[in-house]
Amino acid sequence: MKLSNYKHLQRIYVYDSIQLIKSYSEKRIVSIGELLNDYNGLTIFYSLEKIKEKVKKENIDFIDISSLVEIVNFRSDMILQVEILFFKLAKFYDGNYCLRSDCAFILDEKVPFIFKKTIPLEEQKERLEAEMDEIDVKSISEIVDNINSELIGHDIFKNDFKKNLLKYSFLNNIGNRKILSILICGESGIGKTEFAKIVSKKMYPNEDLIKINFGNYSTEGVLNSLIGAPLGYKGCEEGGELINKIKKSKSKVILIDEFEKATPSIYNFFYELLEDGVFTDRHGNRHDLNGYIIIFTSNMTQEIYQEHIPNSLRSRFDMVYYFENLQYDEKNYYIQKNAKKLINELEQNYGKKVNYKNIESELARLVVYENLRDIKRKIEDIVFDEFFSKYF
Structure with a gap:
């Protein structure tokens, strides 16, 4: 499989000013040098397991490969090593790569088949902001509403x-x-x-x-x-x-x-x-x-x-x-919701239907309790008493 077939190796983001890099969170962009163990002039040493652990722990969004591209500029015999490194990274790292603009021509000349397209980092910043408007407000609001409804x-x-x-x-x-x-x-x-x-x-x-x-x-x-x-x-x-x-x-x-x-x-x-x-x-x-x-x-x-x-x-x-104790109507809703949920689960798993009407008045008396854990256990006792009547 060609490296360029990996979706996240299709593009690399190019920046002009270091200030743009600093405008991002410190942990979101790291230099490729921080991920490598050593370079002795002939070979690049690295541990894939350590790299994998680091990008996972630090939530890395960008790897800056400028220093590695500069090495390739003077050491063409290392091109294969660099290509293999990116091939291995692509197996577990699905984040982004970035590069100083003055190194972009070196990348195109020395290793032209790794990244198919270069994009100014400013465009990536705008994309992130656009995603934040859509995802954080819409999707997160929906998640919170689901949480609050529970x-x-x-x-x-x-x-x-x-x-x-x-x-x-x-x-x-x-x-x-x-x-x-x-x-x-x-x-x-x-x-x-x-x-x-x-x-x-x-x-x-x-x-x-x-x-x-x-x-x-x-x-x-x-x-x-x-x-x-x-x-x-x-x-x-x-x-x-x-x-x-x-x-x-x-x-x-x-x-x-x-x-x-x-x-x-x-x-x-x-x-x-x-x-x-x-x-x-x-x-x-x-x-x-x-x-x-x-x-x-x-x-x-x-x-x-x-x-x-x-x-x-x-x-x-x-x-x-x-948190204050629940109001009467809130506890009543909690009781009805949990009782009906348990009744439905018992029917689905054991094929026996509990008639809610038979236990409704007994369940209603549970509103005098404050502790929801106590209420939940008492709901189970009432439902199971009626459930067991189907067997005897």
């Missing part, structure tokens, strides 16, 4: 969430905001954790939600549990829970549950992460979480929040909300 109640929060996610999309696209952080407080069982599950399911439907529960950690060594122990310590080779789960799931939604049990070392950790979108583990490895949504949940009251969470961390949350 979450029962909390209407003020849902309206604010839509505005903040849209704003974040624009700011993230121009490199001004790396992470969207949301802290939701309130009593247990009123939708805090459920919201995070809905967001992950709607945005990344085939991926597991990345969930960290600080209630499972002891106060001693909590940071080690999160991002791994330092070299030389017991368990240092295992990594931390956050790192391991990020590697396993492509979801970019992280749930931090029971945040009230965090320690000062955890606060310090999130200072860097929420501000810069990156964190460094105990082995010195840098992890880029640009584009992630982190949802913190806690049972803290407003008074405890003010006393317990440092000002420097409070200022880094994009949204802070307190």
Whole structure:
């Protein structure tokens, strides 16, 4: 297969001014030299696995190949090596390539069959902005509406969430905001954790939600549990829970549950992460979480929040909300929706139909409860009591 048959090798973007490059987020454009291990004058050394890991972690949009093209200008015997390198990159990297305009004629002369078309980078910038207007506003609005339709109640929060996610999309696209952080407080069982599950399911439907529960950690060594122990310590080779789960799931939604049990070392950790979108583990490895949504949940009251969470961390949350207990009509809707859903699933899987009318009045009495988890279990009990009557 010819290299030019790869869609993302059809074109390369050419720039005149370094200022144009700097106008993009620092992590979106890297030099090809950052991806290579070494060059000894005869051979280019590189590890495809390391390159693959780097472009994935850092969300790279452009690879600048100017330095490599300059080498080829003086070393024509290296053309084959360069062509092979691009052939291998094309197997896993589907981002863009860019080049200084003064190197464009060298590319056309020395390796004319890799890229079929050169485009000024300014045109790429305009295309990205046009896509942002279409995708971020239309598609993201639709996703948020689907998320909000799943979450029962909390209407003020849902309206604010839509505005903040849209704003974040624009700011993230121009490199001004790396992470969207949301802290939701309130009593247990009123939708805090459920919201995070809905967001992950709607945005990344085939991926597991990345969930960290600080209630499972002891106060001693909590940071080690999160991002791994330092070299030389017991368990240092295992990594931390956050790192391991990020590697396993492509979801970019992280749930931090029971945040009230965090320690000062955890606060310090999130200072860097929420501000810069990156964190460094105990082995010195840098992890880029640009584009992630982190949802913190806690049972803290407003008074405890003010006393317990440092000002420097409070200022880094994009949204802070307190979920109140659902209203009567909201709980009634929740009960009806979940009961009918369970009835339908039982019929589809076991072929036995539960008559909703037979249990409607009993279900209606569940509105006196506040905890949605308790309500959901009681819905199951009522539905199954009627379901089991089909067998006896």
